[in-house]
Amino acid sequence: MSGFVPGGVFLADCPGRLAVELIADKWTVVVLAGLSEGPVRHGELVELIGGISRKVLTQTLRRLEAHGLVRRHAYAEVPPRVEYELTPLGATLIDPIHTLTEWARAHGDAVLEALDANSEPAAHHS
Amino acid sequence: MSGFVPGGVFLADCPGRLAVELIADKWTVVVLAGLSEGPVRHGELVELIGGISRKVLTQTLRRLEAHGLVRRHAYAEVPPRVEYELTPLGATLIDPIHTLTEWARAHGDAVLEALDANSEPAAHHS
DNA sequence: AGGCTAGGTATCCGATGGGAACCGCCAGGT
DNA sequence: ACCTGGCGGTTCCCATCGGATACCTAGCCT
Numbered sequence: 001m002s003g004f005v006p007g008g009v010f011l012a013d014c015p016g017r018l019a020v021e022l023i024a025d026k027w028t029v030v031v032l033a034g035l036s037e038g039p040v041r042h043g044e045l046v047e048l049i050g051g052i053s054r055k056v057l058t059q060t061l062r063r064l065e066a067h068g069l070v071r072r073h074a075y076a077e078v079p080p081r082v083e084y085e086l087t088p089l090g091a092t093l094i095d096p097i098h099t100l101t102e103w104a105r106a107h108g109d110a111v112l113e114a115l116d117a118n119s120e121p122a123a124h125h126s
Numbered sequence: 127m128s129g130f131v132p133g134g135v136f137l138a139d140c141p142g143r144l145a146v147e148l149i150a151d152k153w154t155v156v157v158l159a160g161l162s163e164g165p166v167r168h169g170e171l172v173e174l175i176g177g178i179s180r181k182v183l184t185q186t187l188r189r190l191e192a193h194g195l196v197r198r199h200a201y202a203e204v205p206p207r208v209e210y211e212l213t214p215l216g217a218t219l220i221d222p223i224h225t226l227t228e229w230a231r232a233h234g235d236a237v238l239e240a241l242d243a244n245s246e247p248a249a250h251h252s
Numbered sequence: 253a254g255g256c257t258a259g260g261t262a263t264c265c266g267a268t269g270g271g272a273a274c275c276g277c278c279a280g281g282t
Numbered sequence: 283a284c285c286t287g288g289c290g291g292t293t294c295c296c297a298t299c300g301g302a303t304a305c306c307t308a309g310c311c312t
Binding site: 008009010011012013014015016017018019020021022023024025026028029030033034048049050051065066067068069089092093095096099100101102103104105106107108109110111112113114115117118119 | 134135136137138139140141142143144145146147148149150151152154155156159160174175176177191192193194195215218219221222225226227228229230231232233234235236237238239240241243244245
Binding site: 041042043054055058074078079080081082 | 287288289290291292293
């Protein structure tokens with residue numbers, strides 16, 4: 001009872017839960033972080049986000065678009081150019097995403113250490 | 127360049143990315159939210175979090191435990207009692223999780239509306 | 253003795269994630 | 283005229299994961 005208002009996220013079918021399931025995804029968070037500073041091209045995102053494939057990036061962006069967080073802008077040029085940007089609704093996510101990625105940056109090493117410590121219960125000759 | 131410090135989350139194998147992949151998961155966020163107010167029993171979490179199965183809950187908790195975010199405390203009683211609580215490292219996540227779930231509560235309806243609007247491009251008798 | 257509770261595990265199957273390869277488009281080089 | 287190259291997207295295929303169901307343990311209660 002220390003400040004959390006649990007209304008929403010815990011019920012299986014409520015909108016809040018839907019929203020969590022939308023963004024609480026391995027790639028989605030990083031993609032949103034990549035979009036948070038302005039319009040970005042598809043290829044730029046692929047380069048920016050290490051390890052993502054074009055297909056998964058497209059899927060992620062499409063899902064975000066369908067849910068109104070991202071707008072897609074395709075220019076009829078050659079070679080084709082496609083830019084993605086956050087909608088106003090999507091922009092309200094910048095802060096939460098920022099908080100999360102900041103945490104990851106700050107505590108990533110600690111998580112890694114804890115993982116190593118747990119997986120090495122062998123060598124302890126004091 | 128409007129305030130984001132991209133160092134970390136975008137590189138494929140850096141600790142920051144690891145950390146994002148650890149918590150940016152559909153169930154993980156909700157489980158952490160459930161733990162954020164103090165020790166909770168396994169069964170309480172199952173009841174609290176609508177739709178989660180015991181197996182997935184256990185998996186999620188074990189993963190968080192392995193990464194040092196959660197501590198497991200099993201009492202040798204009958205019937206068995208097992209409590210989970212955030213470690214100090216895990217407690218540093220309360221704020222980010224809180225921000226995220228608050229966003230979900232606040233904007234869940236808007237996401238739902240956008241989804242409906244996009245999936246109903248039919249009726250426009252203008 | 254049999255059932256109850258509470259947490260965990262085993263097994264199975266459908267859904268999904270993800271990588272590699274291919275497609276279409278057209279400007280520009282040769 | 284043809285082939286190549288850049289960009290975005292899609293198709294095919296497979297490994298992995300999610301989730302439901304059922305079973306296990308171990309003591310207390312009736």
